[in-house]
Amino acid sequence: MRRWRLAVATLAILVLWQLASWGLSNQALPGPVQVMLAWPFAVKTGLLAHLLASAGRVLAATGVAVVLAYPIGLLLGLSRFWAAFIDPMVHALYPIPKVVLLPVVIVILGAGEAAKISILVAILVFQLVIVVRDSARGVREELVFSVRAMGASRLGLLRYVYLPATLPAVITALRVAVGTAVAVLFFAESFGTTRGLGFYIMVQTWGRFAYPEMYLGIVAMGLLGLGLYESLALVERWLCPWQISERGEWGGGI
Amino acid sequence: MGEAAVSVANLHFGYTRDRAIYSGLDWEAEEGEAWAVMGPSGCGKTTLLYLLAGLLKPTAGDVRHRGAPVGGPRQEVGLVLQDYGLLPWATVRANIELGLRLRGLRPQGEVDLWLERLGIGAVAEAYPTRISGGQKQRAALARTLVTRPKLLLLDEAFVSLDGERKKDLLSLIRDLRTEIGFTLVFVSHDQEEVEALADRIVILPEPPIGNGGAQVRLMGGRRP
Numbered sequence: 001m002r003r004w005r006l007a008v009a010t011l012a013i014l015v016l017w018q019l020a021s022w023g024l025s026n027q028a029l030p031g032p033v034q035v036m037l038a039w040p041f042a043v044k045t046g047l048l049a050h051l052l053a054s055a056g057r058v059l060a061a062t063g064v065a066v067v068l069a070y071p072i073g074l075l076l077g078l079s080r081f082w083a084a085f086i087d088p089m090v091h092a093l094y095p096i097p098k099v100v101l102l103p104v105v106i107v108i109l110g111a112g113e114a115a116k117i118s119i120l121v122a123i124l125v126f127q128l129v130i131v132v133r134d135s136a137r138g139v140r141e142e143l144v145f146s147v148r149a150m151g152a153s154r155l156g157l158l159r160y161v162y163l164p165a166t167l168p169a170v171i172t173a174l175r176v177a178v179g180t181a182v183a184v185l186f187f188a189e190s191f192g193t194t195r196g197l198g199f200y201i202m203v204q205t206w207g208r209f210a211y212p213e214m215y216l217g218i219v220a221m222g223l224l225g226l227g228l229y230e231s232l233a234l235v236e237r238w239l240c241p242w243q244i245s246e247r248g249e250w251g252g253g254i
Numbered sequence: 255m256g257e258a259a260v261s262v263a264n265l266h267f268g269y270t271r272d273r274a275i276y277s278g279l280d281w282e283a284e285e286g287e288a289w290a291v292m293g294p295s296g297c298g299k300t301t302l303l304y305l306l307a308g309l310l311k312p313t314a315g316d317v318r319h320r321g322a323p324v325g326g327p328r329q330e331v332g333l334v335l336q337d338y339g340l341l342p343w344a345t346v347r348a349n350i351e352l353g354l355r356l357r358g359l360r361p362q363g364e365v366d367l368w369l370e371r372l373g374i375g376a377v378a379e380a381y382p383t384r385i386s387g388g389q390k391q392r393a394a395l396a397r398t399l400v401t402r403p404k405l406l407l408l409d410e411a412f413v414s415l416d417g418e419r420k421k422d423l424l425s426l427i428r429d430l431r432t433e434i435g436f437t438l439v440f441v442s443h444d445q446e447e448v449e450a451l452a453d454r455i456v457i458l459p460e461p462p463i464g465n466g467g468a469q470v471r472l473m474g475g476r477r478p
Contacts (some may be wrong), residue, residue: 058330074302140337142335142339143303143339143341145307145309146332146333147339148327149308149309149327149332149339150335150352150356150401152328152356160344161341164341240343241381242342242343242381
């Protein structure tokens with residue numbers, strides 16, 4: 001049923017796209033058929049390699065963000081002492097759009113991989129810290145008491161209570177945040193690199209007025225976001241099987 | 255007089271400084287006794303169990319288990335809470351195994367044994383959100399009983415059970431007192447539970463509860 005709905009939605013988008021292309025009659029908006037005909041040339045000029053480079057950056061940033069956010073979020077969630085110091089900083093920095101820090105990051109780290117991954121980490125880590133903190137604070141005291149009463153150490157509480165309690169919210173936050181991360185990645189890849197979909201779209205195709213290939217780059221970017229979103233749904237299904245049980249059926253995915 | 259399995263002396267405790275729940279309570283249970291703790295809502299019945307389990311620290315006074323001061327949770331004490339305290343992310347079997355794992359023991363056949371004894375073998379692989387309140391209550395009991403505690407603390411542990419299930423479970427707890435020989439302290443509002451299990455009753459008044467404030471009643475001196 002879900003696959004059928006997805007197929008109909010995709011077809012509807014392609015039809016609307018084709019109608020818009022005919023209506024506008026502008027070379028900047030080729031139709032989907034014309035775009036698909038450019039596929040062999042796009043592959044020859046490295047579209048898939050650019051897609052892999054972008055995917056690698058998002059995955060690396062996601063990994064670093066999770067590794068950083070978990071201990072900070074748990075510290076804030078479980079220690080009033082540390083929360084008193086760090087919470088105000090998080091509140092002050094969270095509303096700043098992290099993409100505006102890109103020039104500063106480039107000045108400090110250079111225009112290479114480190115800068116691009118760092119800006120994605122900055123976007124992801126704040127959201128994850130807040131989610132881990134709030135999920136850890138939301139764990140019922142009775143649950144903690146029941147596990148402590150069995151002799152759990154602090155490490156035992158982390159392993160058996162706080163990590164699983166925070167995991168579903170972290171994965172949900174990641175699914176939302178990777179969309180933003182992909183959008184910022186496009187911007188970050190449009191200069192200072194020769195690899196990635198941002199470079200492919202802005203420099204290699206748009207800069208040469210190769211509109212059909214450019215649209216293939218845009219489609220690839222969309223598929224990257226969709227792929228990450230769906231992959232996280234699978235990760236949630238694998239790591240949080242009790243969520244399926246709780247909902248009666250799996251509620252993840254589109 | 256037998257040896258005190260668990261005792262409180264000059265117990266003082268309050269969740270806030272301006273409202274004491276205990277202000278000098280003295281009480282003790284002998285080894286192997288079963289005590290029912292009764293009293294009005296908010297009088298500190300559950301708090302007393304938390305203090306005996308070492309989950310809360312008294313603001314003053316002394317809590318002892320088998321003569322040793324209680325400084326924190328101990329492995330020989332089992333606590334079953336009214337809201338079960340089952341981990342939602344672990345199956346019934348994994349919840350029961352947790353009681354052993356946290357004590358450094360490797361789960362073996364005893365988990366299956368307790369699943370069967372408590373009549374929850376059919377839901378062993380289910381998550382707690384998918385089982386009934388009575389099944390959760392029995393899973394919580396199994397998780398504690400599998401460790402064969404020396405002091406068993408039950409907080410309204412039978413409220414989710416229907417008539418026959420409750421009778422069976424009360425009978426099982428009585429048998430286990432003989433088998434394991436634990437001291438039992440349980441909070442209850444239910445006359446049937448108290449009559450079935452208790453040797454003695456401590457009735458707590460409205461706080462603050464000082465020395466002499468709690469009434470003690472003997473249930474015919476029955477012992478297993």
